[in-house]
Amino acid sequence: MTNKTKPISLFERLELLNQVCRGWMNNYRLTNIYAKVKKLDEWLRIK
Template identity: 40%
Template sequence: RVMYTITKWIEHKLGLKVNATKTHITRPNKLKYLGFGFYYDTKDKKYCARPHASSIQRFKRKLKQLTIRKNTMALNERIRQLNQVIRGWINYYSICNMKTHMMNIDKHLRTRLRVIIWKQWKVPSKR
């Protein structure tokens, strides 16, 4: 009943079309909106934004794709591509609180890059 009145108001007053299959009323911490998730900060007594868990997983998959060991590309080119992806992701989610997520991703990415450098160095002519 509440949903119908809100939908009716949005469609008639604002002149917008409401997609009933996508639209629902819920608490912000159960919502995913444009890749953002929300949580309630008890210290500040307000809802804050963070990247949604599925967005973080998609970002990790992209980084993993760029740091596959068997992918033969120069290290400078690989780092350039990683910088593009990371810079774009951080700029998009710049309003979020994501320090712990980024620290974990950074730690994992450094390890993967170290493995790539070790793999490139470990050839018979370089021993």
Template identity: 60%
Template sequence: MKGKYQLVAKKNSWESLKRKLKQLTKKTKPYGLEERLKKLAEVWRGWVNNYRLASITAKLKSLDEERLRNRLRY
């Protein structure tokens, strides 16, 4: 949209989200898969609700495809 304003999330926020997701997907955490998915959904939902007006869908999709699914597969 040329000439329109867009809201974006700061780089620090992205880094914080990545750290939280990495912390939850560590293999050393004694969570079962269902509990791990529940905790991931809480973090993901909270972050998306906080930044719902920003244009972040493409970044979230790539983050999910590249990083999160691979870490869960381990």
């Protein structure tokens, strides 16, 4: 996905990465990682 030699636009690349991130979050939603990512999200939104 992040390989620059693939002929896809930046928007398409970001969409693919977004899908992967959403998949990981849905997969690990009920685990401890969810709380840590939520804290990270809150911290990033403050900055």
